[in-house]
Amino acid sequence: MNYLVTGGAGFIGSHVCERLIKNGHKVVCLDNFDDLYPKSIKIENVNVLKENPRFQLITGDVCDIDNNIDLLESKKIETVIHIAGRSGTQKANKNPLDFINSNIKATVSILESMKEAEIKKIVYLSTSSVYGHSSKAPFEEHTILENPDSVHTASKQSAEKFLEMYNQIHDINTIILRVFSVFGPNQPPESGIYQFVKANLTNQSIALYGEGNIGRDYTYISDIVDGVILSCDYLNKNIIKKCEIFNLGSGQSDTIVDILTEIEKITGKKTNTFAKPTPNKNTAPGFANIDKASKILKYNPQVPLSVGLKNTIEWIKSKENL
Protein backbone atom coordinates (compact mmCIF):
# COMPACT_ATOMS: atom_id res chain seq x y z
CA MET A 1 0.00 0.00 0.00
CA ASN A 2 1.02 3.64 -0.33
CA TYR A 3 1.35 5.57 2.92
CA LEU A 4 2.00 9.22 3.75
CA VAL A 5 3.66 9.54 7.16
CA THR A 6 3.72 13.12 8.48
CA GLY A 7 6.45 13.86 11.02
CA GLY A 8 8.10 10.71 9.70
CA ALA A 9 11.66 11.81 10.48
CA GLY A 10 10.96 12.23 14.21
CA PHE A 11 11.25 9.66 16.98
CA ILE A 12 8.01 7.70 16.53
CA GLY A 13 7.59 8.53 12.82
CA SER A 14 10.99 7.14 11.81
CA HIS A 15 10.20 3.78 13.41
CA VAL A 16 6.77 3.70 11.77
CA CYS A 17 8.35 4.41 8.35
CA GLU A 18 10.92 1.67 8.91
CA ARG A 19 8.27 -0.92 9.81
CA LEU A 20 6.07 0.00 6.84
CA ILE A 21 9.03 -0.38 4.49
CA LYS A 22 9.95 -3.69 6.14
CA ASN A 23 6.36 -4.86 5.55
CA GLY A 24 6.67 -4.13 1.82
CA HIS A 25 4.77 -0.82 1.57
CA LYS A 26 5.65 2.43 -0.19
CA VAL A 27 6.20 5.38 2.14
CA VAL A 28 6.29 9.12 1.58
CA CYS A 29 7.71 10.77 4.70
CA LEU A 30 6.78 14.46 5.06
CA ASP A 31 8.67 16.44 7.69
CA ASN A 32 9.45 20.14 8.13
CA PHE A 33 12.37 19.48 10.53
CA ASP A 34 11.01 21.80 13.19
CA ASP A 35 13.39 23.40 15.66
CA LEU A 36 12.56 21.35 18.77
CA TYR A 37 15.80 19.43 18.31
CA PRO A 38 18.49 19.35 15.60
CA LYS A 39 17.65 18.42 12.01
CA SER A 40 20.81 16.27 11.83
CA ILE A 41 19.30 13.88 14.40
CA LYS A 42 16.14 13.46 12.33
CA ILE A 43 18.11 12.93 9.11
CA GLU A 44 20.07 10.25 10.97
CA ASN A 45 16.77 8.64 12.10
CA VAL A 46 15.75 7.94 8.50
CA ASN A 47 19.25 7.41 7.12
CA VAL A 48 18.83 3.63 7.01
CA LEU A 49 15.83 4.08 4.67
CA LYS A 50 17.21 6.61 2.24
CA GLU A 51 18.54 4.08 -0.30
CA ASN A 52 15.26 2.15 -0.38
CA PRO A 53 13.36 2.91 -3.62
CA ARG A 54 10.03 2.51 -1.79
CA PHE A 55 10.92 5.32 0.63
CA GLN A 56 10.84 9.03 -0.16
CA LEU A 57 11.71 11.85 2.23
CA ILE A 58 10.02 15.18 1.44
CA THR A 59 10.93 18.33 3.34
CA GLY A 60 7.75 20.33 3.77
CA ASP A 61 5.16 21.63 6.19
CA VAL A 62 1.88 19.78 6.69
CA CYS A 63 0.22 23.20 6.84
CA ASP A 64 0.93 23.61 3.09
CA ILE A 65 -2.36 22.29 1.69
CA ASP A 66 -1.39 22.62 -2.00
CA ASN A 67 1.77 20.60 -1.44
CA ASN A 68 -0.21 17.96 0.51
CA ILE A 69 -2.79 17.61 -2.26
CA ASP A 70 -0.04 17.29 -4.84
CA LEU A 71 1.67 14.56 -2.78
CA LEU A 72 -1.55 12.68 -2.03
CA GLU A 73 -2.51 12.63 -5.71
CA SER A 74 0.85 12.17 -7.41
CA LYS A 75 2.05 9.45 -5.00
CA LYS A 76 -1.36 7.73 -5.05
CA ILE A 77 -1.51 7.72 -1.24
CA GLU A 78 -4.11 5.36 0.23
CA THR A 79 -3.63 5.95 3.98
CA VAL A 80 -2.25 8.88 5.97
CA ILE A 81 -0.49 8.35 9.29
CA HIS A 82 -0.44 11.81 10.87
CA ILE A 83 2.33 11.94 13.46
CA ALA A 84 3.65 15.49 12.94
CA GLY A 85 3.06 17.50 16.08
CA ARG A 86 4.61 18.96 19.19
CA SER A 87 4.49 17.98 22.83
CA GLY A 88 5.60 19.56 26.09
CA THR A 89 3.41 21.40 28.57
CA GLN A 90 5.89 24.09 29.57
CA LYS A 91 7.02 24.79 25.99
CA ALA A 92 3.41 25.02 24.88
CA ASN A 93 2.49 27.51 27.58
CA LYS A 94 5.48 29.66 26.54
CA ASN A 95 4.87 29.45 22.77
CA PRO A 96 1.17 28.73 22.29
CA LEU A 97 1.06 29.72 18.61
CA ASP A 98 3.76 27.18 17.69
CA PHE A 99 1.62 24.48 19.25
CA ILE A 100 -1.55 25.73 17.58
CA ASN A 101 0.29 25.55 14.24
CA SER A 102 1.84 22.12 14.78
CA ASN A 103 -1.08 20.43 16.48
CA ILE A 104 -4.26 22.15 15.25
CA LYS A 105 -3.44 23.91 11.95
CA ALA A 106 -1.37 20.95 10.70
CA THR A 107 -4.19 18.52 11.53
CA VAL A 108 -6.90 20.61 9.87
CA SER A 109 -4.59 21.14 6.86
CA ILE A 110 -4.01 17.42 6.31
CA LEU A 111 -7.74 16.73 6.72
CA GLU A 112 -8.65 19.48 4.27
CA SER A 113 -6.09 18.12 1.80
CA MET A 114 -7.49 14.60 2.18
CA LYS A 115 -11.00 15.92 1.57
CA GLU A 116 -9.84 17.63 -1.65
CA ALA A 117 -7.83 14.62 -2.84
CA GLU A 118 -10.57 12.19 -1.75
CA ILE A 119 -8.32 10.15 0.52
CA LYS A 120 -10.45 8.39 3.09
CA LYS A 121 -8.17 6.82 5.71
CA ILE A 122 -6.18 8.42 8.52
CA VAL A 123 -4.49 7.24 11.70
CA TYR A 124 -3.67 10.12 14.07
CA LEU A 125 -1.19 10.01 16.93
CA SER A 126 -2.81 11.85 19.80
CA THR A 127 -1.59 11.76 23.38
CA SER A 128 -2.60 10.69 26.86
CA SER A 129 -2.31 14.40 27.76
CA VAL A 130 -5.87 14.84 26.47
CA TYR A 131 -7.00 13.20 29.72
CA GLY A 132 -5.58 16.18 31.65
CA HIS A 133 -4.43 15.75 35.21
CA SER A 134 -7.64 15.10 37.05
CA SER A 135 -9.02 12.00 35.30
CA LYS A 136 -8.92 8.82 37.31
CA ALA A 137 -6.36 6.19 36.26
CA PRO A 138 -6.37 3.87 34.45
CA PHE A 139 -7.57 6.20 31.71
CA GLU A 140 -10.33 4.87 29.48
CA GLU A 141 -11.24 6.07 26.00
CA HIS A 142 -14.90 6.73 26.79
CA THR A 143 -14.03 9.15 29.63
CA ILE A 144 -15.52 12.59 29.09
CA LEU A 145 -12.45 14.80 28.83
CA GLU A 146 -11.91 17.50 31.43
CA ASN A 147 -11.59 21.10 30.26
CA PRO A 148 -7.97 21.57 29.18
CA ASP A 149 -5.64 23.13 31.73
CA SER A 150 -2.70 23.78 29.38
CA VAL A 151 -2.08 24.92 25.81
CA HIS A 152 -0.69 21.47 25.00
CA THR A 153 -3.81 19.63 26.19
CA ALA A 154 -6.08 22.19 24.51
CA SER A 155 -4.25 21.82 21.19
CA LYS A 156 -4.38 18.01 21.23
CA GLN A 157 -8.04 17.92 22.31
CA SER A 158 -8.89 20.37 19.51
CA ALA A 159 -7.05 18.24 16.93
CA GLU A 160 -9.14 15.24 18.03
CA LYS A 161 -12.34 17.28 17.67
CA PHE A 162 -11.45 18.26 14.09
CA LEU A 163 -10.74 14.62 13.24
CA GLU A 164 -14.15 13.67 14.63
CA MET A 165 -15.78 16.45 12.64
CA TYR A 166 -14.14 15.44 9.31
CA ASN A 167 -15.05 11.82 10.04
CA GLN A 168 -18.72 12.74 10.50
CA ILE A 169 -19.08 15.35 7.76
CA HIS A 170 -16.65 14.10 5.10
CA ASP A 171 -16.66 10.33 5.76
CA ILE A 172 -12.94 10.14 6.46
CA ASN A 173 -12.29 6.80 8.19
CA THR A 174 -10.39 7.79 11.30
CA ILE A 175 -8.47 6.13 14.10
CA ILE A 176 -7.15 8.27 16.96
CA LEU A 177 -4.41 6.71 19.07
CA ARG A 178 -3.94 8.19 22.53
CA VAL A 179 -0.29 7.38 23.04
CA PHE A 180 1.26 7.34 26.54
CA SER A 181 5.00 8.00 27.18
CA VAL A 182 7.22 6.26 24.65
CA PHE A 183 10.92 5.45 24.95
CA GLY A 184 13.59 3.73 22.86
CA PRO A 185 16.20 4.38 20.16
CA ASN A 186 15.75 7.69 18.26
CA GLN A 187 14.11 9.37 21.25
CA PRO A 188 15.02 13.06 21.38
CA PRO A 189 18.08 13.90 23.50
CA GLU A 190 16.03 16.30 25.64
CA SER A 191 13.58 13.58 26.72
CA GLY A 192 13.53 12.36 30.32
CA ILE A 193 14.80 8.80 29.96
CA TYR A 194 17.63 9.93 27.63
CA GLN A 195 18.71 12.52 30.21
CA PHE A 196 18.60 10.04 33.10
CA VAL A 197 20.63 7.41 31.21
CA LYS A 198 23.20 10.00 30.11
CA ALA A 199 23.54 11.36 33.67
CA ASN A 200 24.00 7.83 34.99
CA LEU A 201 26.64 6.92 32.40
CA THR A 202 28.58 10.19 32.75
CA ASN A 203 28.32 10.55 36.56
CA GLN A 204 26.51 13.88 36.25
CA SER A 205 23.87 15.06 38.73
CA ILE A 206 20.32 15.28 37.51
CA ALA A 207 17.18 16.88 38.96
CA LEU A 208 14.52 14.58 40.32
CA TYR A 209 11.20 16.41 40.30
CA GLY A 210 9.00 15.97 43.33
CA GLU A 211 10.02 12.70 44.90
CA GLY A 212 10.16 10.92 41.54
CA ASN A 213 7.20 8.89 42.71
CA ILE A 214 4.53 9.90 40.20
CA GLY A 215 3.47 6.76 38.32
CA ARG A 216 3.19 6.97 34.54
CA ASP A 217 2.82 4.59 31.63
CA TYR A 218 6.03 3.96 29.65
CA THR A 219 5.98 1.87 26.47
CA TYR A 220 8.88 0.71 24.35
CA ILE A 221 8.81 2.09 20.81
CA SER A 222 8.37 -1.25 18.99
CA ASP A 223 5.13 -1.89 20.92
CA ILE A 224 3.77 1.52 19.90
CA VAL A 225 4.70 0.82 16.28
CA ASP A 226 2.83 -2.51 16.55
CA GLY A 227 -0.23 -0.51 17.66
CA VAL A 228 0.06 1.91 14.73
CA ILE A 229 0.43 -0.91 12.19
CA LEU A 230 -2.50 -2.87 13.70
CA SER A 231 -4.58 0.32 13.43
CA CYS A 232 -3.71 0.65 9.74
CA ASP A 233 -4.66 -3.01 9.17
CA TYR A 234 -7.97 -2.40 10.96
CA LEU A 235 -8.60 0.75 8.92
CA ASN A 236 -7.88 -1.10 5.70
CA LYS A 237 -10.40 -3.84 6.52
CA ASN A 238 -13.26 -1.83 8.07
CA ILE A 239 -15.45 1.15 7.30
CA ILE A 240 -15.23 3.40 10.34
CA LYS A 241 -18.53 5.26 10.61
CA LYS A 242 -17.69 6.83 13.97
CA CYS A 243 -14.10 7.77 14.63
CA GLU A 244 -12.43 5.06 16.79
CA ILE A 245 -10.22 6.07 19.72
CA PHE A 246 -7.69 3.67 21.28
CA ASN A 247 -5.21 4.04 24.11
CA LEU A 248 -1.72 2.79 23.29
CA GLY A 249 0.42 2.21 26.34
CA SER A 250 1.89 -0.57 28.44
CA GLY A 251 -1.12 -0.66 30.77
CA GLN A 252 1.28 -0.39 33.73
CA SER A 253 2.36 2.38 36.04
CA ASP A 254 6.05 3.01 36.73
CA THR A 255 7.67 5.90 38.57
CA ILE A 256 10.89 7.69 37.67
CA VAL A 257 12.40 6.00 40.73
CA ASP A 258 11.42 2.59 39.23
CA ILE A 259 13.08 3.62 35.96
CA LEU A 260 16.23 4.84 37.71
CA THR A 261 16.44 1.59 39.66
CA GLU A 262 16.23 -0.40 36.39
CA ILE A 263 18.86 1.82 34.73
CA GLU A 264 21.17 1.33 37.70
CA LYS A 265 20.67 -2.45 37.63
CA ILE A 266 21.65 -2.51 33.95
CA THR A 267 24.65 -0.18 34.13
CA GLY A 268 25.78 -1.26 37.61
CA LYS A 269 26.18 2.45 38.54
CA LYS A 270 24.31 4.80 40.89
CA THR A 271 22.71 8.00 39.55
CA ASN A 272 23.38 11.27 41.38
CA THR A 273 20.08 13.09 41.78
CA PHE A 274 19.03 16.28 43.53
CA ALA A 275 15.46 17.18 44.47
CA LYS A 276 13.53 19.94 42.67
CA PRO A 277 9.90 20.97 42.99
CA THR A 278 7.63 19.69 40.20
CA PRO A 279 7.50 22.48 37.56
CA ASN A 280 3.90 21.98 36.45
CA LYS A 281 0.81 20.48 37.92
CA ASN A 282 0.14 18.75 34.62
CA THR A 283 2.74 16.10 35.42
CA ALA A 284 -0.15 13.80 35.96
CA PRO A 285 -0.03 10.33 37.37
CA GLY A 286 -1.83 7.86 35.20
CA PHE A 287 -1.68 4.87 32.98
CA ALA A 288 -3.63 3.38 30.13
CA ASN A 289 -6.46 0.94 30.15
CA ILE A 290 -5.56 -0.96 26.96
CA ASP A 291 -8.50 -3.37 26.95
CA LYS A 292 -10.14 -1.75 23.90
CA ALA A 293 -6.97 -1.86 21.78
CA SER A 294 -6.28 -5.43 22.94
CA LYS A 295 -9.79 -6.60 22.09
CA ILE A 296 -10.34 -4.82 18.76
CA LEU A 297 -6.84 -4.33 17.34
CA LYS A 298 -5.22 -7.36 19.07
CA TYR A 299 -2.64 -4.94 20.47
CA ASN A 300 -0.42 -6.77 22.93
CA PRO A 301 2.70 -4.95 24.17
CA GLN A 302 5.60 -7.38 24.36
CA VAL A 303 8.67 -5.57 25.64
CA PRO A 304 9.21 -5.42 29.43
CA LEU A 305 10.58 -2.16 30.86
CA SER A 306 13.93 -3.85 31.69
CA VAL A 307 14.46 -5.09 28.11
CA GLY A 308 13.36 -1.79 26.56
CA LEU A 309 15.71 0.14 28.84
CA LYS A 310 18.60 -2.20 28.06
CA ASN A 311 18.16 -1.56 24.31
CA THR A 312 17.78 2.19 24.92
CA ILE A 313 20.94 2.35 27.05
CA GLU A 314 22.94 0.50 24.36
CA TRP A 315 21.67 2.98 21.75
CA ILE A 316 22.46 6.04 23.91
CA LYS A 317 25.95 4.65 24.60
CA SER A 318 26.62 4.38 20.87
CA LYS A 319 25.17 7.86 20.14
CA GLU A 320 27.21 9.52 22.88
CA ASN A 321 30.36 7.41 22.32
CA LEU A 322 30.22 6.20 25.95
Ligand SMILES: NC(=O)c1ccc[n+]([C@@H]2O[C@H](COP(=O)([O-])OP(=O)(O)OC[C@H]3O[C@@H](n4cnc5c(N)ncnc54)[C@H](O)[C@@H]3O)[C@@H](O)[C@H]2O)c1
Ligand atom coordinates in the same frame (compact mmCIF):
# COMPACT_ATOMS: atom_id res chain seq x y z
N1 LIG B 1 7.18 10.54 22.29
C1 LIG B 1 6.19 10.37 23.16
O1 LIG B 1 6.40 9.90 24.30
C2 LIG B 1 4.78 10.74 22.76
C3 LIG B 1 3.73 10.36 23.62
C4 LIG B 1 2.43 10.70 23.26
C5 LIG B 1 2.17 11.38 22.09
N2 LIG B 1 3.20 11.74 21.28
C6 LIG B 1 2.88 12.51 20.09
O2 LIG B 1 3.37 11.85 18.93
C7 LIG B 1 3.82 12.81 17.98
C8 LIG B 1 5.25 12.48 17.59
O3 LIG B 1 6.06 12.48 18.74
P1 LIG B 1 7.63 12.23 18.66
O4 LIG B 1 8.07 11.87 20.03
O5 LIG B 1 7.95 11.34 17.52
O6 LIG B 1 8.12 13.73 18.37
P2 LIG B 1 9.26 14.25 17.38
O7 LIG B 1 9.42 15.70 17.68
O8 LIG B 1 10.47 13.38 17.46
O9 LIG B 1 8.60 14.06 15.95
C9 LIG B 1 7.66 14.96 15.42
C10 LIG B 1 8.09 15.25 13.99
O10 LIG B 1 7.09 16.06 13.39
C11 LIG B 1 7.74 17.06 12.60
N3 LIG B 1 6.78 18.15 12.44
C12 LIG B 1 6.25 18.95 13.41
N4 LIG B 1 5.40 19.84 12.88
C13 LIG B 1 5.37 19.60 11.53
C14 LIG B 1 4.69 20.18 10.42
N5 LIG B 1 3.86 21.22 10.60
N6 LIG B 1 4.92 19.68 9.20
C15 LIG B 1 5.77 18.64 9.00
N7 LIG B 1 6.44 18.05 10.01
C16 LIG B 1 6.25 18.52 11.26
C17 LIG B 1 9.00 17.41 13.39
O11 LIG B 1 10.01 17.99 12.60
C18 LIG B 1 9.40 16.04 13.94
O12 LIG B 1 10.32 15.38 13.07
C19 LIG B 1 3.69 14.19 18.64
O13 LIG B 1 2.52 14.80 18.18
C20 LIG B 1 3.57 13.87 20.11
O14 LIG B 1 2.78 14.83 20.78
C21 LIG B 1 4.50 11.42 21.59
